[in-house]
Amino acid sequence: MDVLETLQKKVLSALESVTDPEIPSVSVIDLGMIEDVFVAPEGTVKIKALPTFVGCPALEIIKKNIMEAIEKVENITNVEVEFVLDPPWTSDRISENGKVNLKKFGIAPPPVFLEEAAMWDVECPYCGSHYTTMENIFGPTACRSILYCKSCKNPFEAMKPISNLM
Numbered sequence: 001m002d003v004l005e006t007l008q009k010k011v012l013s014a015l016e017s018v019t020d021p022e023i024p025s026v027s028v029i030d031l032g033m034i035e036d037v038f039v040a041p042e043g044t045v046k047i048k049a050l051p052t053f054v055g056c057p058a059l060e061i062i063k064k065n066i067m068e069a070i071e072k073v074e075n076i077t078n079v080e081v082e083f084v085l086d087p088p089w090t091s092d093r094i095s096e097n098g099k100v101n102l103k104k105f106g107i108a109p110p111p112v113f114l115e116e117a118a119m120w121d122v123e124c125p126y127c128g129s130h131y132t133t134m135e136n137i138f139g140p141t142a143c144r145s146i147l148y149c150k151s152c153k154n155p156f157e158a159m160k161p162i163s164n165l166m
Contacts, residue, residue, distance in 0.1 A: 007075060008039045014069040015047075021058045021065070022141060025105040028062060032093020035084060043077035045070050050089035052162075053142040059083060091162045107144065108132075108158035122158050124149035 015037070018028045028034055028049065036048040047066060051059055063081045070079045091110035094102070099109035103125040111120040122132045129151035136146040137160075144157045 004039060004041060007043075007073070008037065010073045011037055011039055011045055011070055011076070014073050015066065018062070018065045018069045021061045023102065023105055023107065025101040026094075026098050028066065030095045030098030030101060032095065032098070033062070033089065035087070043075050045073075045076055045079045047079070047081045048084045049081060050085075050087070050093075051083050052089050054085065055142065089162070091159055094159070102159065106156060108147065108156060110159045110161040113161070120161065122147055124152060124154065125156055126154050127152040 012029070015029050015034055016027050020026055020028065020031060023031075031052065033049050033052065034047065035050050036046075038046040040046075047070070049062070049066065063083070066081050067079045070076055094109060102109050106125050108122050108125045111122040113120055121130055122134075123130055124132055124147075127149060129149055131150045132147050133150065134145060135148045135155060139145045139157050139160075143160055143162070145160055146155060147158050148155050
């Protein structure tokens with residue numbers, strides 16, 4: 001592995017430590033927010049990141065946290081972070097690890113569409129039941145809704161399914 005590849009791996013590892021400020025159990029990598037990482041031989045790093053929603057109030061915090069994490073990597077001289085809208089972020093970009101960590105935080109991952117039933121299936125992050133109902137499409141952030149589990153009687157948040165097919 002050459003020096004540039006090693007530096008790239010260190011930068012990606014540093015990004016694994018950057019979490020969403022509103023969901024500290026999930027990294028920006030696992031949320032699928034990182035579109036491109038370019039590492040130049042002189043130590044400049046350029047990151048292209050996708051906002052989960054254009055108006056997300058945490059974008060500046062995420063940008064600052066990305067820059068601080070990468071600046072700690074040895075031999076990095078300059079960091080640039082740019083939020084891009086193409087391709088648009090979709091909930092399909094969330095990794096399996098990200099889905100597991102969303103559940104650990106009490107947020108259901110984006111629901112799965114059951115074609116045979118023509119409905120969305122949202123699993124309760126607390127008890128695993130599928131006997132859930134939406135209470136409010138508007139949650140505490142633009143990317144989440146409020147649901148209710150009829151089995152364990154707990155309200156919970158769920159990531160909204162965002163697709164570029166809609």
